[in-house]
Amino acid sequence: xxxxxxxxxxxxxxxxxxxxxxxxxxxxxxxxxxxxxxxxxxxxxxxxxxxxxxxxxxxxxxxxxxxxxxxxxxxxxxxxxxxxxxxxxxxxxxxxxxxxxxxxxxxxxxxxxxxxxxxxxxxxxxxxxxxxxxxxxxxxxxxxxxxxxxxxxxxxxxxxxxxxxxxxxxxxxxxxxxxxxxxxxxxxxxxxxxxxxxxxxxxxxxxxxxxxxxxxxxxxxxxxxxxxxxxxxxxxxxxxxxxxxxxxxxxxxxxxxxxxxxxxxxxxxxxxxxxxxxxxxxxxxxxxxxxxxxxxxxxxxxxxxxxxxxxxxxxxxxxxxxxxxxxxxxxxxxxxxxxxxxxxxxxxxxxxxxxxxxxxxxxxxxxxxx
Amino acid sequence: xxxxxxxxxxxxxxxxxxxxxxxxxxxxxxxxxxxxxxxxxxxxxxxxxxxxxxxxxxxxxxxxxxxxxxxxxxxxxxxxxxxxxxxxxxxxxxxxxxxxxxxxxxxxxxxxxxxxxxxxxxxxxxxxxxxxxxxxxxxxxxxxxxxxxxxxxxxxxxxxxxxxxxxxxxxxxxxxxxxxxxxxxxxxxxxxxxxxxxxxxxxxxxxxxxxxxxxxxxxxxxxxxxxxxxxxxxxxxxx
Numbered sequence: 001x002x003x004x005x006x007x008x009x010x011x012x013x014x015x016x017x018x019x020x021x022x023x024x025x026x027x028x029x030x031x032x033x034x035x036x037x038x039x040x041x042x043x044x045x046x047x048x049x050x051x052x053x054x055x056x057x058x059x060x061x062x063x064x065x066x067x068x069x070x071x072x073x074x075x076x077x078x079x080x081x082x083x084x085x086x087x088x089x090x091x092x093x094x095x096x097x098x099x100x101x102x103x104x105x106x107x108x109x110x111x112x113x114x115x116x117x118x119x120x121x122x123x124x125x126x127x128x129x130x131x132x133x134x135x136x137x138x139x140x141x142x143x144x145x146x147x148x149x150x151x152x153x154x155x156x157x158x159x160x161x162x163x164x165x166x167x168x169x170x171x172x173x174x175x176x177x178x179x180x181x182x183x184x185x186x187x188x189x190x191x192x193x194x195x196x197x198x199x200x201x202x203x204x205x206x207x208x209x210x211x212x213x214x215x216x217x218x219x220x221x222x223x224x225x226x227x228x229x230x231x232x233x234x235x236x237x238x239x240x241x242x243x244x245x246x247x248x249x250x251x252x253x254x255x256x257x258x259x260x261x262x263x264x265x266x267x268x269x270x271x272x273x274x275x276x277x278x279x280x281x282x283x284x285x286x287x288x289x290x291x292x293x294x295x296x297x298x299x300x301x302x303x304x305x306x307x308x309x310x311x312x313x314x315x316x317x318x319x320x321x322x323x324x325x326x327x328x329x330x331x332x333x334x335x336x337x338x339x340x341x342x343x344x345x346x347x348x349x350x351x352x353x354x355x356x357x358x359x360x361x362x363x364x365x366x367x368x369x370x
Numbered sequence: 371x372x373x374x375x376x377x378x379x380x381x382x383x384x385x386x387x388x389x390x391x392x393x394x395x396x397x398x399x400x401x402x403x404x405x406x407x408x409x410x411x412x413x414x415x416x417x418x419x420x421x422x423x424x425x426x427x428x429x430x431x432x433x434x435x436x437x438x439x440x441x442x443x444x445x446x447x448x449x450x451x452x453x454x455x456x457x458x459x460x461x462x463x464x465x466x467x468x469x470x471x472x473x474x475x476x477x478x479x480x481x482x483x484x485x486x487x488x489x490x491x492x493x494x495x496x497x498x499x500x501x502x503x504x505x506x507x508x509x510x511x512x513x514x515x516x517x518x519x520x521x522x523x524x525x526x527x528x529x530x531x532x533x534x535x536x537x538x539x540x541x542x543x544x545x546x547x548x549x550x551x552x553x554x555x556x557x558x559x560x561x562x563x564x565x566x567x568x569x570x571x572x573x574x575x576x577x578x579x580x581x582x583x584x585x586x587x588x589x590x591x592x593x594x595x596x597x598x599x600x601x602x603x604x605x606x607x608x609x
Contacts, residue, residue: 156453160475161385164393167477174396187388194385 023065027073030057035080042085050085051102054078058110063117070110078103151328154198158191190235197265201332204262208335215256215339219364222285222294223250225257229264230283236269239277240300246285252364253294259336260361266329267298267357274302274355282350288360293342297358299349310346333359374400375489378419380410380436381451382429390423393478407431411439418444421489423481424468425451426459434462441467447488451476457597464552464598471550471598487548509544512604514583514591516544530582535560539575543592543602552599576600 014022031054038050054077062070081102082092092099165184168174176184207213223246230242253260271281279301288295305313314334337344342360349356377399379390387403394401402419404410407428414422422440426433437448447469452460460471469488472481509516513526521537523530532540538560543551553572557565565571580592593601 153453156474157383158385161383161389163475164386164389164478164481167479168389168393171477171479173479174393176392176396180392180396184389184392187385191385 020065020069023061023069024072026064027057027061027069028076030060031073031077031080035084039084042089047081047085047098051081054081055106055109058106059113062110062114065114066118067111067114070114071107074106074110075103078106081106151198151202154328155195158194158198161191162188186235193235197269200262201266201328204259204332204336205328208332213259213335213339215259215336217254217256217340219252220255220257220260220361221250221252222246222296222361225261226264226283226285226296229261229268233265233268233272236272237281240272240275240279240281242268242281242283244283244285247287250285251287251294253361254364255340255361256336259339263333263336263359264296264298266333267359270329270357271298271300271302271355275300276302287363291360292363292365293360294363295358295360297356299354299356301349301354304348304353304355305346313346314344330357333357337361374398375420376400376402376417377421377423377485378402378404378410378413379423380404380407380428380433381423381425382406382427383425386425386451390478390481393482397482405429407433407436410436414440414444414446419446421485421492422446422448423451423485424448426456426463427453434459434466437463437466437468445492447485447492449481449484449488460598461552461554464550465554469549483548491546491549509541509547511544511547511602512591514544514602516541525583532579532582536575536579536582539572540579540602543600547602547604550595550599550601556599572600 034053034057035050038045038053042050057077058070058074061073078099079092082099083090086098165188169176169181169184204213223244226244230237230244268281275281281301282297282299284295284297284299286295286297287293314330334344337359340361342362344357344359347356347358348354375398377394379387379394379401380403381387381390382405384405387405391401391403402413402417404413407430410422410424410428413419424433424437428436433450437450440446440448445467448467450460450463450468450471451474452463452471454473460473463471469491470484472484507518509518514523515525516523518541521534523532523537523540539556542556542559553569554566556572557568561568561571576592576594580590583591585591589605591602591605593603595601
């Protein structure tokens with residue numbers, strides 16, 4: 001809300017018509033008070049004194065309420081001047097010239113003041129608007145920098161491992177046996193796959209940013225999708241055991257197969273990164289029961305997500321209270337799940353240990369055969 | 371050496387560990403691994419390593435703090451791994467007692483060379499076979515020969531005419547041959563403890579030294595580490 005420094009705060013908080021009305025009332029009251037105050041001395045002073053003093057209400061009304069309030073008050077002040085302070089008193093029977101001069105100068109002063117005020121208000125609003133834009137631009141810039149930082153970190157880590165291996169093998173000074181050589185090449189292969197997953201995420205991110213993430217829905221068998229993902233990510237999941245739990249007969253879901261694959265990949269990659277070697281990553285699939293949706297939950301036995309970090313763990317490029325970046329993967333999961341009308345949450349793993357990331361997808365209701 | 375040199379690799383990135391462990395083992399090192407700063411401090415206390423490879427970006431404790439806490443009780447050589455563009459952190463690590471740094475993505479042979487220099491240098495400064503003063507009276511780096519007692523330097527048998535500051539600069543680098551020295555270290559050692567930020571002096575002196583050494587710009591002995599400091603290398607030892 002715009003807050004003026006030049007005008008009393010309470011007036012700015014009011015709606016414009018109310019403000020104008022109140023300003024006019026204040027102006028008229030002031031005319032009354034000043035005229036009343038000057039009445040006992042009107043014979044002792046020249047007409048110039050009340051004339052000058054009665055300019056004040058118009059200025060005040062203009063300052064508080066703008067042009068209309070200034071107009072009303074200045075007109076009233078001009079009438080009061082003629083009635084009370086110009087002889088013969090009690091009549092409007094003055095020289096026309098005096099009346100016109102008084103009215104015109106009152107109006108002119110009040111209107112100029114109101115006009116200046118309007119100009120100042122407009123300038124202030126423009127300045128505030130600009131300030132908002134500057135803040136928005138700065139935020140966009142921050143997000144952009146955070147994106148670049150996150151992406152360059154995520155790109156560099158696999159590249160560092162790849163380069164360490166290739167420079168070592170090219171150097172040729174180490175005499176590796178066949179098993180070790182294969183193991184080193186596996187590092188290159190795994191890290192290249194990791195880069196590929198990152199590029200897939202970046203492409204999704206650009207689709208999300210462009211507002212072009214429209215899922216192409218089809219009836220998807222979650223069991224098939226999950227089993228396939230776990231098989232394809234077997235290298236990534238080499239040091240852990242993955243268990244899939246769910247009812248024998250799973251309902252199909254309405255989902256974009258490729259996009260949901262990406263959600264599952266990101267969640268498994270995240271779990272694998274934080275799970276201790278030899279531990280179990282558990283995937284639970286169940287009907288949520290209340291809203292016709294299926295829930296897929298990926299639980300690990302890692303350190304878990306601290307309660308204070310849960311609100312923003314799905315925001316892109318934030319790093320946790322432990323200083324660990326989670327990259328863009330989880331943010332992309334959220335965007336994809338929400339594009340399906342589902343929701344994604346994070347909580348404690350089974351038995352209060354580790355992290356449990358769960359997302360929902362709508363159940364596919366088969367149309368009756370024609 | 372009777373027992374193999376023990377390297378403690380501190381990095382939270384499993385892929386880096388997977389790449390380095392075989393490379394180090396194949397060169398006769400024993401390898402110990404820590405994934406966090408706390409684990410690194412614990413491992414170093416339980417099984418003191420001969421040299422440490424320390425990634426500065428750790429999930430729990432800042433790598434610079436790990437280095438400072440190590441330095442409270444051990445002068446084990448430490449080579450830090452840093453991300454590209456983090457010049458200030460490299461300099462701080464070196465000023466806080468790191469022996470050298472390698473920028474990620476690094477080449478494994480380069481890391482190995484840095485480890486060897488750090489180990490060799492530590493063995494020399496620990497006394498060992500280099501005489502009672504710790505540093506030998508005559509330093510030789512390739513065909514560069516510096517006679518400390520006589521304050522003379524020659525390259526390939528050709529005598530160099532050096533000012534006292536130039537001699538101090540060159541002798542300091544030669545004493546730490548292969549190792550990077552930060553601007554602050556050089557200024558404080560050669561110019562005095564009240565200096566530290568006047569890296570522009572060093573640019574001038576380095577360029578004068580290069581002229582006098584008749585350096586080949588393609589293969590300089592006196593290497594500038596941009597934003598960090600200088601290093602004197604033996605051109606005949608490949609890095």
